[in-house]
Amino acid sequence: xxxxxxxxxxxxxxxxxxxxxxxxxxxxxxxxxxxxxxxxxxxxxxxxxxxxxxxxxxxxxxxxxxxxxxxxxxxxxxxxxxxxxxxxxxxxxxxxxxxxxxxxxxxxxxxxxxxxxxxxxxxxxxxxxxxxxxxxxxxxxxxxxxxxxxxxxxxxxxxxxxxxxxxxxxxxxxxxxxxxxxxxxxxxxxxxxxxxxxxxxxxxxxxxxxxxxxxxxxxxxxxxxxxxxxxxxxxxxxxxxxxxxxxxxxxxxxxxxxxxxxxxxxxxxxxxxxxxxxxxxxxxxxxxxxxxxxxxxxxxxxxxxxxxxxxxxxxxxxxxxxxxxxxxxxxxxxxxxxxxxxxxxxxxxxxxxxxxxxxxxxxxxxxxxxxxxxxxxx
Amino acid sequence: xxxxxxxxxxxxxxxxxxxxxxxxxxxxxxxxxxxxxxxxxxxxxxxxxxxxxxxxxxxxxxxxxxxxxxxxxxxxxxxxxxxxxxxxxxxxxxxxxxxxxxxxxxxxxxxxxxxxxxxxxxxxxxxxxxxxxxxxxxxxxxxxxxxxxxxxxxxxxxxxxxxxxxxxxxxxxxxxxxxxxxxxxxxxxxxxxxxxxxxxxxxxxxxx
Numbered sequence: 251x252x253x254x255x256x257x258x259x260x261x262x263x264x265x266x267x268x269x270x271x272x273x274x275x276x277x278x279x280x281x282x283x284x285x286x287x288x289x290x291x292x293x294x295x296x297x298x299x300x301x302x303x304x305x306x307x308x309x310x311x312x313x314x315x316x317x318x319x320x321x322x323x324x325x326x327x328x329x330x331x332x333x334x335x336x337x338x339x340x341x342x343x344x345x346x347x348x349x350x351x352x353x354x355x356x357x358x359x360x361x362x363x364x365x366x367x368x369x370x371x372x373x374x375x376x377x378x379x380x381x382x383x384x385x386x387x388x389x390x391x392x393x394x395x396x397x398x399x400x401x402x403x404x405x406x407x408x409x410x411x412x413x414x415x416x417x418x419x420x421x422x423x424x425x426x427x428x429x430x431x432x433x434x435x436x437x438x439x440x441x442x443x444x445x446x447x448x449x450x451x452x453x454x455x456x457x458x459x460x461x462x463x464x465x466x467x468x469x470x471x472x473x474x475x476x477x478x479x480x481x482x483x484x485x486x487x488x489x490x491x492x493x494x495x496x497x498x499x500x501x502x503x504x505x506x507x508x509x510x511x512x513x514x515x516x517x518x519x520x521x522x523x524x525x526x527x528x529x530x531x532x533x534x535x536x537x538x539x540x541x542x543x544x545x546x547x548x549x550x551x552x553x554x555x556x557x558x559x560x561x562x563x564x565x566x567x568x569x570x571x572x573x574x575x576x577x578x579x580x581x582x583x584x585x586x587x588x589x590x591x592x593x594x595x596x597x598x599x600x601x602x603x604x605x606x607x608x609x610x611x612x613x614x615x616x617x618x619x620x621x622x623x624x625x626x627x628x
Numbered sequence: 629x630x631x632x633x634x635x636x637x638x639x640x641x642x643x644x645x646x647x648x649x650x651x652x653x654x655x656x657x658x659x660x661x662x663x664x665x666x667x668x669x670x671x672x673x674x675x676x677x678x679x680x681x682x683x684x685x686x687x688x689x690x691x692x693x694x695x696x697x698x699x700x701x702x703x704x705x706x707x708x709x710x711x712x713x714x715x716x717x718x719x720x721x722x723x724x725x726x727x728x729x730x731x732x733x734x735x736x737x738x739x740x741x742x743x744x745x746x747x748x749x750x751x752x753x754x755x756x757x758x759x760x761x762x763x764x765x766x767x768x769x770x771x772x773x774x775x776x777x778x779x780x781x782x783x784x785x786x787x788x789x790x791x792x793x794x795x796x797x798x799x800x801x802x803x804x805x806x807x808x809x810x811x812x813x814x815x816x817x818x819x820x821x822x823x824x825x826x827x828x829x830x831x832x833x834x835x836x
Contacts, residue, residue, distance in 0.1 A: 298722065301804040307706040307720030366716040393718070415749070422752045426804065428722040433736075434746025436722040440732060441739050443725075445748040475741050501736060502743015 261325055261333040262381065267345040268599045270334075271591070275352050275401075276383045277452070280586035282404020286573045287521045289452040289492065289586070290403055292353075293410040293509075295418050296437045296446035297396040298428040304438040305364060305393060310374070313391055317374045320390040323424040329417055330380030338362065338375050347595035353401070354379050354387040364393060365439070386413060388421075393438050394446075396421065405521070407449050407513045411505065414447075434501065444501030449512045453520060456491040456570040457527035460542070464493075467523060474516060475499050490562030490589075491570075495520065528574050543571035547580075550622045555608075556615040561592045568622065584621050591617060631657035703727040786815050 262269075277290035298304055299319070303312055317337075325333060338346055338355070339362065346360040355377050358365065362373035375391035389397040398421070400413035428436040434444040442448075458464040468478045479494040495517070497508050531539045546567030549560070556564075569585050571577035590596060592614050597604050604613040631639045632655050639655035702709045708720030710728050719725065725732065737744050793808045 300722070303706050303721045304719060306716060306718045307708060364718070366718060418749075419752045426808075427751045429751045430722070430725065430746075432745055433725050434748060435751075436719075436725055438718045440717075440719065440725075440736055443736065444740065444743065444746045447748070499740045499743055501740040502745060502747060504748040506748075 259332060261335045261378075263334075264336045264341040264345055266334065267336065267341075267348055270348065270352060270384075271596050271600045273382065273384070274583075274587055275590060276385045277353060277401040277403055278586040278590055279403035280582050282402065282406050284518070284521045285404040287454055287524045288405040288517060289454055290401055291405055291407045291410045292399060292401045292448075292450045292452070293407060293414040294448045294450070295396075295398040295414050295435075296394040296439075296442045297398065297418065297421070297435055298437060299395050300426045300428045302395065302428075305391060305395070306366060306368070306438060313374045316395050317376055317390055319425065320388075320396060320421075321376060321378070323421055324378045324388055324390075327417075327420045327424065329378075329386070329420065332381040334379040334381055336377050336379075338377060339372050344595045344598050348593075348599060349377060349379075351590060351593040351595055352384065354384065355389055356392060356397075359389050359392045386417060388417070394442070396425075405451065405513065405517055407451070407509055407517075411447075411449070411509050415505075441498070442500055445503070445505050445508065447500060447505050447508060448496045449508055450494050450496030451512070451517050453493045453495055453517075453524070454491060454566065454569060455493055455520075455524050456566050457531050458524050459491045460531060460539070461527045463523070463527060467520060471495060471516070471520075476516065489559060490566035492562075492566065528570070532574055539574075540576060543567050543576050547571065547577060547622065550618050552619070553615045555611040556592070556618060557611055558592060558594060558614070561614055561618055562589070564618075565589055565592075580622055588618060588621055629655050631655060631660050633657070633660040701727070782815055786812065789815070 277292070280289070282288075299316060302308065302316055305313070308316065321335060325335060336345070336349065338359065346355070349355045350357055350360045359375060359377070361369075362371045362375060363369045373391065375389070377390065378388045380386045385402065386398070386400045388399070398414050398417050400410040400417070402410045402413075430436060435446040437443050437446050455464060455467070458467055471478050475498050477494075477496050477498050479496070480489065480492070495512075497512060499508070546564040549556075550564045550568060553560070565585050565588055568577060568580065569582070572580055572582050572585065591600070594610060597610050597613050597617070601610075601613045604610040629639045631637050634657060637657035637659065640658050641656045641661045642654070703720060703724045704727070705723040706720035708724050708727075710731055713719055713724065713728060719728075733744060789808050789812050793805055793812065797805050
């Protein structure tokens with residue numbers, strides 16, 4: 251169903267996860283519409299099998315059966331030239347964490363915990379990932395039996411929706427979903443009821459953060475029925491000025507309406523605010539802006555120890571410098587790529603000697619220093 | 629134990645509630661409870677009386693109490709009680725939405741900005757059923773709903789249903805297996821096309 255250069259064949263299993271470390275993720279390619287502000291677009295559909303108890307009430311045996319049925323349906327569907335299938339309950343922590351860092355699974359899914367706090371790492375659950383591009387992932391036995399997600403670089407919600415929609419149709423044919431005329435797709439959490447669809451974008455908003463206007467945007471977004479989250483979704487910090495914005499309402503509006511409002515109204519407006527804030531910074535607070543950008547670049551080029559937070563904040567400001575023309579000679583894609591590679595599990599799986607935090611901070615600084623080699627501008 | 633209100637008769641109605649982390653007990657005799665209920669109906673004494681007991685109206689137990697979350701019948705399919713649902717924020721199965729419909733509706737409206745009815749995509753099963761019906765009954769208007777889908781032939785539908793039947797049996801979902809079997813019977817000529825379009829319902833909305 252999906253194009254790609256890789257030959258079809260047996261799905262990869264968890265033992266191949268470390269190989270993802272050297273692959274770039276589609277959603278961080280740093281290309282596409284409005285990619286100076288919009289890092290990536292994502293559409294997520296929540297689905298449950300018809301006639302099977304939902305996760306909060308399903309017995310262990312039922313969850314095993316759901317996992318088996320969904321795995322078979324996904325792998326039989328030829329959704330991608332190659333698939334990665336991971337049984338998360340038998341997969342190590344670093345490998346699971348790597349999937350979180352690549353935004354292929356949620357943090358609760360990595361831990362096997364429902365939002366109620368029940369469950370644990372031994373809960374039968376899995377994820378399928380479309381290779382080689384990692385443009386989609388399907389979580390099985392998360393809060394819902396199925397969570398289908400499609401990702402694209404830049405502001406590209408329409409294409410992400412079409413992809414998720416096609417996967418959805420394919421799996422529905424094979425599995426049959428719980429659906430009611432009145433409530434739509436029936437989900438474990440009533441806040442996902444109806445379309446079960448979340449349209450979200452990952453935004454890079456350093457200028458709005460620096461001018462302090464980010465709170466205004468956050469309030470305005472919340473007034474419009476949107477949710478603002480940090481880099482890794484629910485409950486996470488907005489490291490490095492990266493924010494996720496998504497719709498909260500899923501019932502009473504069609505997918506086309508939800509998509510249209512995000513793609514054509516809300517996101518372009520936030521992009522416009524951020525661009526204007528960047529102009530204002532350069533016009534009115536140039537010295538301060540230059541200072542922040544050049545300090546960040548200097549840190550990335552010179553530091554011998556870097557925590558994730560330091561590296562993320564530094565990369566964010568360096569990216570801002572690139573976008574507004576203060577910094578030259580650094581490949582924007584290299585920055586996007588570093589955002590992934592500096593994460594803990596990526597470092598741990600790439601550098602077996604970086605098992606403790608101190609060694610990881612050193613490995614992180616070495617990696618960043620050797621990658622950010624450009625000049626710092628005028 | 630004597631009634632909190634009259635201090636005379638034996639209390640037979642007991643209410644324990646937790647307000648802002650504080651346990652509050654109210655014990656009433658049947659007569660006082662009835663009087664309070666009548667007063668409440670006339671929008672009278674309850675508030676005053678509770679104020680006298682040091683309670684706020686908002687904290688007031690209602691007599692007789694409306695079905696409390698924990699006392700509502702559990703979902704017959706999964707055993708979920710509304711109290712659990714409120715605590716966890718999650719339902720236990722698809723039938724919970726029907727079981728707790730009246731309690732959930734206001735919450736859904738609040739969560740979905742007034743939205744209470746699905747207007748989006750329909751599962752392939754529903755829409756494909758529609759396509760077959762349209763093909764056979766020649767109702768071009770209804771086809772718009774499915775303009776972006778590839779119409780499925782009856783043979784393809786039979787194949788898909790056969791596959792689903794096997795899955796349903798494997799999942800020990802015999803109810804669904806029976807539904808699919810009925811649908812297959814309709815398609816293969818045992819029951820004609822009665823299963824499709826007998827209701828003449830419009831699809832609930834256009835897909836995106």
